[in-house]
Amino acid sequence: MTRAFWLRGLLLVLACLTSAGAMAAPEEPWQRHNAAGLQALQQRRFADAEIRFTAALREAERRGPDSARVAATLDNQARLLATQGRFARAEARLRRALAIREKVLAADDPELAATLGRIGALALRQHRFVEAERLVKPAVASLERTLGADDPRLAAALNTLGALALMRGKLEEAEPYIKRALAIREAALGATHPDVAESANNLGFLYLKRNQVVEAESLLGRALAIRERVLDPDHPDVAESLNNLGALDIMLGRFAEAAPRLESALAMRERAYGPAHWEVGQTLYNLGVLHHFQGDLAKAEPYYRRALAVQQAALGPDHPDLADTLDNYADILVMDGQGAEAARFKERAARIRANTNRP
Numbered sequence: 001m002t003r004a005f006w007l008r009g010l011l012l013v014l015a016c017l018t019s020a021g022a023m024a025a026p027e028e029p030w031q032r033h034n035a036a037g038l039q040a041l042q043q044r045r046f047a048d049a050e051i052r053f054t055a056a057l058r059e060a061e062r063r064g065p066d067s068a069r070v071a072a073t074l075d076n077q078a079r080l081l082a083t084q085g086r087f088a089r090a091e092a093r094l095r096r097a098l099a100i101r102e103k104v105l106a107a108d109d110p111e112l113a114a115t116l117g118r119i120g121a122l123a124l125r126q127h128r129f130v131e132a133e134r135l136v137k138p139a140v141a142s143l144e145r146t147l148g149a150d151d152p153r154l155a156a157a158l159n160t161l162g163a164l165a166l167m168r169g170k171l172e173e174a175e176p177y178i179k180r181a182l183a184i185r186e187a188a189l190g191a192t193h194p195d196v197a198e199s200a201n202n203l204g205f206l207y208l209k210r211n212q213v214v215e216a217e218s219l220l221g222r223a224l225a226i227r228e229r230v231l232d233p234d235h236p237d238v239a240e241s242l243n244n245l246g247a248l249d250i251m252l253g254r255f256a257e258a259a260p261r262l263e264s265a266l267a268m269r270e271r272a273y274g275p276a277h278w279e280v281g282q283t284l285y286n287l288g289v290l291h292h293f294q295g296d297l298a299k300a301e302p303y304y305r306r307a308l309a310v311q312q313a314a315l316g317p318d319h320p321d322l323a324d325t326l327d328n329y330a331d332i333l334v335m336d337g338q339g340a341e342a343a344r345f346k347e348r349a350a351r352i353r354a355n356t357n358r359p
Contacts, residue, residue: 028059029055029056029059030056030060030069030073033052033053033055033056033059034052034053034056036048036052037049037050037051037052037056037080041076041079041080041083043232044234044235046080046084049080050077050080053073053076053077053080056073057070057077060073066100068100068104070097070100071097071100072097074093074096074097074100075093075097075115077090078091078093078094078118078122082122082125083236084273085278085279087122088126091119091123091126094115094119094122098112098115098116098119108145108146110143110146110147110151110153113138113139113142113146113153114143114156114157116135116138116139117139117143117153117156117157117160119135120132120133120134120135120136120157121136121156121160123135124136124160124163124164124167127167127319129164129167132160132164133164136157136160136161136164137161139157140154140157140158140161143157149184150184150187150188151184151188152185152189152195155180155181155185155188155199156181156195158178158180158181159178159181159199159202161174162174162175162177162178162181162199162206163178165177166178166205169209171206171210175203178202179203181202182196182200182203191226192226192229192230193230194226194230194237196226197222197223197226197227197237198237200223200226201219201220201223201240201244204216204217204219204222205220205244207219208247208248208251211251213248216248217245220241220244223241223244224241224242227241234271235268236268236269236272236273236279238268239268239269239279239283240265240279242261242262242265243261243282245261246258246259246262246286246290247262247286250286250289250290250293255290255293255294258290259290262283262287262290265283266284266287276314277310277314278310278314278321280310281307281310281315281321282321284304284306285304285307285311285324285328288300288301288303288307288325288328288329289328291303292331292332297332297335300328301329301336304325304328304329304332307325308322308325308329311325318352319352320353320356322348322349323349323350326345326352327345327346330342330345330346330349333345
């Protein structure tokens, strides 16, 4: 039986405005709308955040379509869209911000490289691995050259490279990127910052893949503790940590602990994203694995079936994440006497893995 877990390596970092023209007096409408939008985003009032950022963009464009304020507001809109899982639309906002910065900034300005890194992170969220690498590797080199070795913007790009290597199954390549990102973030942001939790989560996921369960549990537990302390209790990042720890519980045979974690993660993700989001599909899959491991095929089957439907609709019929779901669902079909149907699922899983070079 195969298993899948989830990592998040790809939170967008809000761009900092450093030019004098980007700074505004508190009473100016642009700054007021931006501040209100960021507060609404933090409180997960997405509709309010969208209204405020739209108003901020309108105010920014009064100074011309290529101002630093326009680029900064587009960054904020992209952050909102990515939080909602609307990655293609978020990427379009960042590409417009990049076009502005390419016009008005020097070629070696670190904000250009940071923006490329954020676009690469979104490409990775959409599983465009080659493009993500093409964008982020030069961004890392540029950021290190212009900002030095200890800047959080460099850490964000390193984190993306680590997540990319993890998703390709290249654990040895991923580890130094993620460890370095974690060390930079701890030093620059403090031990309880959400970005520290992100890197701790990714390193814990790496150890999970290696079956280093003690190290994995320590890091995944740390990520959850930070997130529960500093984020809204219903935040999707909390759900992600519960999902990953539930998956670890399954590996260790702690089924009684896994069930409430995974059920909570599923409910939180459905509230945040709706029933058809691909992260919902991940938790549905893990709940199927939980009942499969316990030998309760009647409970496992609907979770696998729904996970497969969600993943196919959200990710496409040939996405790498489908392979494990297809395999496990086929196992259920075999035990139910549906051997011919199971064989078709197994063949499809093998074809997906062959096409993506995944084991």
